[in-house]
Amino acid sequence: MERQIGKVPAGALWSRAEALYGEPGIASACIALQDRWGLDVNLLLLCAVAAPIDATRLDRMLEAAARWHDVVAKFRQARRAAAALDPTLRPGLLAAELDLERAQQRAITEGEVLAAGDAASGRANLDAYVVRCSDAAAILNSEEMARLRAACG
Numbered sequence: 001m002e003r004q005i006g007k008v009p010a011g012a013l014w015s016r017a018e019a020l021y022g023e024p025g026i027a028s029a030c031i032a033l034q035d036r037w038g039l040d041v042n043l044l045l046l047c048a049v050a051a052p053i054d055a056t057r058l059d060r061m062l063e064a065a066a067r068w069h070d071v072v073a074k075f076r077q078a079r080r081a082a083a084a085l086d087p088t089l090r091p092g093l094l095a096a097e098l099d100l101e102r103a104q105q106r107a108i109t110e111g112e113v114l115a116a117g118d119a120a121s122g123r124a125n126l127d128a129y130v131v132r133c134s135d136a137a138a139i140l141n142s143e144e145m146a147r148l149r150a151a152c153g
Helices: 010-021 026-037 041-049 055-085 087-109 119-130 136-140 143-150
Strands: none
Touching (some): 010 026, 010 041, 010 087, 026 041, 026 136, 026 143, 041 055, 041 119, 055 119, 119 143
16 A cells, blocks of 8 residues: 555655656756755655645755765766766666655655645745755745746645
8 A cells, every 4th residue: 555645645746746847847947956056856846746844844854855865966976977978878877866766755755744735835835945045045036946936736
């Protein structure tokens, strides 16, 4: 039986996050936020689709994401370098990176009770995540964050 996040199966909430990632311009916005300011794509997407996340819960989720951050980031860097040398390696390495990100997703939501949210909760969650960053004002005013905030819900 699939683990539940509130009234929504964990996989369903992540499926909603993955669907958001597939919308035009969202993947590039998330990657830019990741590469420019070190934001976590999994957390961005989860914040965008979840019901309101309180500060304590968000802190726990940030801690869980941080435990995986270096592993995923180092693998991503190696994947990009290897794919530049031999593009035929890209699909396999990308699949492995996605497996690492799914493991991070499980860690982020482990023990959490979350429900699917609407546009307002998605924007509020994103803002709550970003204000914890040192460059919060620049991030909040970026085109990429505007694109992601507009796609919430």
